[in-house]
Amino acid sequence: MMQSDKLDAIVPDRAVWSGIYAISGTLETTLPEVLMPDYASRLEQARWRLLEAVGSGGGDEAGE
Numbered sequence: 001m002m003q004s005d006k007l008d009a010i011v012p013d014r015a016v017w018s019g020i021y022a023i024s025g026t027l028e029t030t031l032p033e034v035l036m037p038d039y040a041s042r043l044e045q046a047r048w049r050l051l052e053a054v055g056s057g058g059g060d061e062a063g064e
Contacts, residue, residue: 007020
């Protein structure tokens with residue numbers, strides 16, 4: 001779960017925090033991948049796939 005000080009830096013509007021926490025909690029309980037030892041690596045790979053899909057490649061990406 002994200003700490004509120006970090007969330008505040010990303011989403012300054014506290015009115016939306018409860019929704020973010022609800023979604024986060026649901027994902028954590030329904031996706032077993034978040035508990036896998038290689039989750040950080042999986043997350044990074046997914047992040048790069050998303051960046052490539054939207055065309056945000058900066059040219060200095062891992063995995064190229």
